[in-house]
Amino acid sequence: DSGVTQTPKHLITATGQRVTLRCSPRSGDLSVYWYQQSLDQGLQFLIQYYNGEERAKGNILERFSAQQFPDLHSELNLSSLELGDSALYFCASSVGGGRADEQFFGPGTRLTVL
Amino acid sequence: AQSVAQPEDQVNVAEGNPLTVKCTYSVSGNPYLFWYVQYPNRGLQFLLKYITGDNLVKGSYGFEAEFNKSQTSFHLKKPSALVSDSALYFCAVRAFSGAGSYQLTFGKGTKLSVIP
Numbered sequence: 001d002s003g004v005t006q007t008p009k010h011l012i013t014a015t016g017q018r019v020t021l022r023c024s025p026r027s028g029d030l031s032v033y034w035y036q037q038s039l040d041q042g043l044q045f046l047i048q049y050y051n052g053e054e055r056a057k058g059n060i061l062e063r064f065s066a067q068q069f070p071d072l073h074s075e076l077n078l079s080s081l082e083l084g085d086s087a088l089y090f091c092a093s094s095v096g097g098g099r100a101d102e103q104f105f106g107p108g109t110r111l112t113v114l
Numbered sequence: 115a116q117s118v119a120q121p122e123d124q125v126n127v128a129e130g131n132p133l134t135v136k137c138t139y140s141v142s143g144n145p146y147l148f149w150y151v152q153y154p155n156r157g158l159q160f161l162l163k164y165i166t167g168d169n170l171v172k173g174s175y176g177f178e179a180e181f182n183k184s185q186t187s188f189h190l191k192k193p194s195a196l197v198s199d200s201a202l203y204f205c206a207v208r209a210f211s212g213a214g215s216y217q218l219t220f221g222k223g224t225k226l227s228v229i230p
Contacts, residue, residue: 002157033218043158043204043220056215090157099146099208099216100165105157 003027004106006091012112018079021109025072025093031055032074033094033103034066038087049074050097078111086113116141116209120221127195128229135190135224137205146208147188148218149179153201161203164188175199195228202226 003026013019025032034046036059045058049068060066063081068074078085088108094101117140127133139145146165150158162173169181179190188205205221 002159004157042222045217045219048215048217056217058217092158097215099210100163102148102160102163103218104160105150107155107157 002104002106004091004093004104006089006106006109008109009107010110010112012114013081014114015081015083017081017113018077019081019111021076021078021089021091021111023074023076023091023093023106025074025091026104029093029095029104030072031094031097031101031103032068032072033092034060034074034076035090035092036087037090037108041087043090046076048097055097081113083113086111116145116207116217116219118205118207118219118221120203120205120224122224123222124225124227126227126229129197130194133192133195133199133226133228135203135205135226137188137190137221138186139188139205139207140186141207141209143209145186145188146216147179147181148206148208149173149177149188149190150204150206150220151201152204152223158204161190195226197228197230200226200228 005024030051033048037043046060048056066076090108092103092105148163149161164181208218
């Protein structure tokens with residue numbers, strides 16, 4: 001168990017809908033990262049927050065947004081969902097935002113868009 | 115931009131034999147390299163990292179990795195494979211991506227199957 005929790009584990013929804021994925025980092029970790037894992041794209045970095053502020057952006061679509069709250073938990077919002085958004089979404093956390101910090105991954109949320 | 119290549123989609127090895135999972139990278143500046151393992155229906159677990167210093171890095175579960183700067187490689191190794199090592203292995207590089215941030219870029223993963 002990495003100490004990173006994600007809810008829900010599974011999410012099934014329809015095209016055009018909006019969903020929110022939630023992540024709680026390990027105790028003491030200030031950075032939260034979001035990743036998308038799909039068969040065709042592999043593991044793609046979406047966005048990073050550090051202590052409540054956006055730190056880095058990767059291949060995140062404009063339909064997606066995220067935030068990190070004062071208690072350091074984070075939410076990833078996916079809107080106007082398309083079939084291609086079906087994937088496993090991982091949250092990870094690290095102590096800081098430095099490049100030597102290893103990231104600890106949560107179990108993921110499997111999103112299915114029908 | 116940084117990139118990671120894992121040239122083998124799948125590696126099969128007999129239990130008890132040594133295993134190698136290959137990784138090459140491309141990055142500007144000094145690379146910070148990582149290996150992660152993913153078991154079915156689980157998140158990624160950190161195995162080891164190379165930051166600087168000794169080219170041979172030892173990690174969890176008996177795994178080690180050899181950093182080779184001239185070949186831009188960071189191959190994962192284990193002297194004696196176990197059936198329980200069967201999983202998906204990811205190599206990753208972390209490099210500066212602007213504005214004080216460092217992005218972790220993953221390879222596509224290599225499925226390791228250890229045959230009893």
